[in-house]
Amino acid sequence: MGKLIKNHWARLIILTAAIFQLAAGIHGFFWPKIFWDFLTKNLDRAVKPVPILQIINVLLGLLGLAWEWPLKPLAGTLFHRSIEIRLFILPLSALASALLYQGTNPAIYYLIGMAVYFWGYSEGEVRYLVHHSSVNRTYNNETNDFDIDCMSRTVDLATAKTNTDRVKGIAR
Numbered sequence: 001m002g003k004l005i006k007n008h009w010a011r012l013i014i015l016t017a018a019i020f021q022l023a024a025g026i027h028g029f030f031w032p033k034i035f036w037d038f039l040t041k042n043l044d045r046a047v048k049p050v051p052i053l054q055i056i057n058v059l060l061g062l063l064g065l066a067w068e069w070p071l072k073p074l075a076g077t078l079f080h081r082s083i084e085i086r087l088f089i090l091p092l093s094a095l096a097s098a099l100l101y102q103g104t105n106p107a108i109y110y111l112i113g114m115a116v117y118f119w120g121y122s123e124g125e126v127r128y129l130v131h132h133s134s135v136n137r138t139y140n141n142e143t144n145d146f147d148i149d150c151m152s153r154t155v156d157l158a159t160a161k162t163n164t165d166r167v168k169g170i171a172r
Contacts, residue, residue, distance in 0.1 A: 005120070005125065006116050006117070006119050006120030006123070006125055007083060007116075007117060007120040007121075007125050007127055009116055010113045010114075010116035010117040010120060011068050013109055013112055013113035013116060014064060014068050014086075014090065014109075014110065014113040014117075015064070015065065015068045015069060016109055017064065017093075017097075017106040017107075017109035017110045017113060018060075018061050018062075018063075018064025018065045018067075018068060018093075018106075019061070019065065020061075020103075020105055020106040020109065021057055021060060021061035021064065021093065021096075021097045021103055021106040021110075022057075022058060022061030022062060022064075022065065023061075023102075024057055024061075024097065024100055024102035024103035024105075024106060025054045025055070025056075025057030025058035025060075025061055025100070025102075025103070026054075026058060027102045028047065028051065028053070028054040028057065028100050028101070028102050028103075029051055029054050031101075031102070032047035032048045032051060032054065033047065033100075033101035033102070034046060034047055034053070034099060034100070034101060035098065035099060035100060035101045035103070035104055036099065037101075043099065046099065047100070053096065053099055053100055054100065056096050057096055057097060057100055057103055060092070060093045060096055060097070061093075061106075063089075063093075064093060067079075067080065067086075080127075081126075081127045082127070083117055083120070083121045083125070083126075083127060084121070086114075086117055087114060087117055087118060087121065090110055090113065090114045090117070091110075091114065093110055094106075094107045094110035094111055094114070095107075097110060
């Protein structure tokens with residue numbers, strides 16, 4: 001069996017959370033409700049009469065989609081490759097999602113995705129650049145079509161060895 005690449009698994013979880021957060025934000029325009037309204041009514045001003053929280057959730061959902069299934073201008077940038085930046089921004093998305101009544105499930109998915117990203121980050125996984133489609137790349141002076149989505153390596157920090165067998169075996 002193959003080795004579990006945690007940052008790709010987390011990417012799929014975060015993609016799901018972003019889609020659900022986008023749907024929750026749109027749903028919140030029609031039925032505005034704060035999840036925590038049973039504790040306090042002070043937060044109701046975030047959803048009505050001006051839908052501030054819904055707009056924030058829609059924007060963060062779109063950002064999550066554009067980030068995890070990157071747009072061409074975003075693909076390969078430091079912002080796209082960095083797990084550290086993800087671990088900084090994703091809690092904000094989870095918080096915005098948790099405040100909206102319709103966004104409690106995406107908030108849970110964000111927390112799970114963040115935990116998996118942290119797990120991969122703590123084991124030394126790094127993200128590679130380029131968006132997730134077949135592109136033409138060179139490897140050992142040979143031109144191959146790689147599925148960049150599967151390109152990941154794990155760095156063993158204690159012995160400074162790299163595991164690139166997944167990259168070598170992908171040429172079609």
